[in-house]
Amino acid sequence: MYLSRRTRRRYNSGRYRLSIDTAFPEVVRACAQPRPGEAGTWITPDMEHAYIDLHGMGYAHSLEVWLDGRLAGGIYGLTIGAVFFGESMFSGQTDGSKIALVALCRLMERSGMRLLDCQVVNPHLRRMGAEEWPRDRFEAELIRAVHEPARFPESPASIAFDPRW
Numbered sequence: 001m002y003l004s005r006r007t008r009r010r011y012n013s014g015r016y017r018l019s020i021d022t023a024f025p026e027v028v029r030a031c032a033q034p035r036p037g038e039a040g041t042w043i044t045p046d047m048e049h050a051y052i053d054l055h056g057m058g059y060a061h062s063l064e065v066w067l068d069g070r071l072a073g074g075i076y077g078l079t080i081g082a083v084f085f086g087e088s089m090f091s092g093q094t095d096g097s098k099i100a101l102v103a104l105c106r107l108m109e110r111s112g113m114r115l116l117d118c119q120v121v122n123p124h125l126r127r128m129g130a131e132e133w134p135r136d137r138f139e140a141e142l143i144r145a146v147h148e149p150a151r152f153p154e155s156p157a158s159i160a161f162d163p164r165w
Contacts, residue, residue: 002129003102008094013104017066018103020153024055029075031088043088051087054078060087061152063107065099072096075104081151082114083142094119097124114145123140 003011009015025070028051034044054060059080065073073096075089077101091097108116118125133141 003098004125005030007095007098007102011099015067016072016099017106019046019064020107021055021061022070022106023064023074024060024076025052025061026071026075027064028052028088030071030074030092033078043045050149052074063104065095065096065103067093067096073098075100077117079152080113081112081115081146081152082120082148083145084108084113084115084152085117101125112148112150113152114150115141115147117142 025048028043028048032048032089034041055062060076060078061084062074062076064071070092071134073091075086075091075097077084077086077088079085085105089097091098105116107113109161118130121130
């Protein structure tokens with residue numbers, strides 16, 4: 001994972017609070033809002049409801065970033081075994097999604113999760129270190145990782161801000 005100096009300073013500023021699964025519907029709704037310059041989004045109301053149902057079953061999770069008591073960013077996705085399938089993320093404040101992604105990666109590392117499926121590699125994710133794998137490598141890793149035991153934590157204590165990031 002690569003962080004610019006500016007994002008690293010922002011991440012370590014002590015101004016942000018992290019939480020897990022405390023605002024799942026709000027994160028999905030924020031992700032469903034069209035980005036600037038876009039007419040719509042793939043997250044329809046039916047998709048929102050489906051993800052909220054999956055959250056209730058323990059398969060979908062969110063990581064929230066808070067600033068001054070307001071949701072500043074977040075990411076949500078599905079977990080199976082040691083894989084987090086990232087569905088979407090949003091920024092309500094500068095670097096909100098980056099902070100969420102860094103925290104998610106740290107959380108995954110510390111909870112024994114092996115693979116973060118970004119689904120679509122874009123320039124934003126590439127700058128942070130995402131890489132595209134050949135299909136056969138991805139499938140081999142996926143087959144191993146979905147059968148490994150890992151548990152998405154219920155507490156963000158394992159992702160406390162750390163100046164090494």
